Amino acid sequence: MTAATVSALSGRDAYRDELTRLAGTDPMVVCLEADLGGKGHPFQAAHPDRFFNLGIAEGAMIDMATGLASAGYKPFVSTFAPFAALRAAESLKLTLGYLAAGVTVVAPYAGVSGAWFGTTHHCLEDLAVLRSIPGVTIAAPYGEAETRAVVRAAVASGRPHYIRTGRNAVFDSLPTGDGEVGPVTWDHRGEPDATCLVSVGEEGTRLALEARAARPELAHAHLTYLDHAHLELAAAELAQRPGRFTVIEEHRREGGVAEALALLLPGREVTGVNAGHGWPTQGGDHHEVMGQLGLDLPAVLAAATAP
Structure with a gap:
């Protein structure tokens, strides 16, 4: 069940693709990246006026997303998990927790999926940090279909979310019946x-x-x-x-x-x-x-x- 099909996407690529699709019918969806977009980011190609590359400024990126959320937008921000959950922890606490802003943080390279990048790019502490902030919905989806379902739910809810993914690994999602993701x-x-x-x-x-x-x-x-x-x-x-x-x-x-x-x-x-x-x-x-x-x-x- 772990073997990938040719057309399947990794979790982080499924997130980008699904958010780009949803933004096609929801003009309030915006995408912020901390210099991870590269030259082929699908959201940037489809919606360049709603794509922002903030560079290596993770805290500022989340603070900017807070302002966008207060104006009615649905901001999704993405950077490596160690820099989202640890370097920008104070901004997360204030934005997702205290202000309950409708910001979704998508954190690839969780765990030790960075591997050769070394300890600075590993993140084995993010669940402990985010679970201690009241009001944040935390998800760690498995496979493309489940990742897409979690992104759709985040867009629809308008609540603070933290979504954890790996790097490039591809998995087949477990069957969920109606396509929605429940507690178990x-x-x-x-x-x-x-x-x-x-x-x-x-x-x-x-x-x-x-x-x-x-x-x-x-x-x-x-x-x-x-x-x-x-x-x-x-x-x-x-x-x-x-x-x-x-x-x-x-x-x-x-x-x-x-x-x-x-x-x-x-x-x-x-x-x-x-x-x-x-x-x-x-x-x-x-x-x-x-x-x-x-x-x-x-x-x-x-x-x-x-x-």
């Missing part, structure tokens, strides 16, 4: 008392699918929306099944989804497979860097099948 998407409900894998984001879901292929008896629930309000709904649904839960996420243990679900599922066993506390000290591709942090298929299988 079930890939496989498994045996009644089997461990339930709970996948978060692109790489967490890839690993969960690989683990279930190796151990078909495991259940697998995929979460797209990760803010507190959505996780409360997800926890209520997950609580209906017995057994324990293993959460897989490309994030630090602290402030991640496993910690949140452990609080929302009192009395239930919730374990996590995550990036832990290490810092990658060697180069490598995305999966090699994840492996340095102990986030790989053997770790998932060990946690899910532990006695």
Whole structure:
């Protein structure tokens, strides 16, 4: 299920394409980029008067988006996750939280998808930062169809959003039935008392699918929306099944989804497979860097099948 078709798009490219399409019928949609657009950004080509390249000025970009939102526009801003969630954290707190401005932040290069770019371009802390800001809808979609659905929902809602994607990896979205993304998407409900894998984001879901292929008896629930309000709904649904839960996420243990679900599922066993506390000290591709942090298929299988 992780193999890409020729025509499929990565999460960040699906975002650009869907936003460009939506802007064709909604003149209030605007796109701001922090020098990531390149020469072939589809939004810039289709709507040049509503595309702004702010350069390496992430905080200023989010502040500018706040002004646009106050004037009735629907601004979408995009930059590397470490620069959106960490460098511009104060602007995020004030814009998305205190002012509840209808700004959507789209953050590619989340986790260690930057790989060879090194620690300065890795971001394993963004969920902890954004989940601590009240009122922000947080999403980590998996696959093109799910990413498009999340972008459509953000445009329609006018609420503050943070959307997390990887770099260039392409995935087939899990079926959602009516095309809308709910609190839980079930890939496989498994045996009644089997461990339930709970996948978060692109790489967490890839690993969960690989683990279930190796151990078909495991259940697998995929979460797209990760803010507190959505996780409360997800926890209520997950609580209906017995057994324990293993959460897989490309994030630090602290402030991640496993910690949140452990609080929302009192009395239930919730374990996590995550990036832990290490810092990658060697180069490598995305999966090699994840492996340095102990986030790989053997770790998932060990946690899910532990006695």
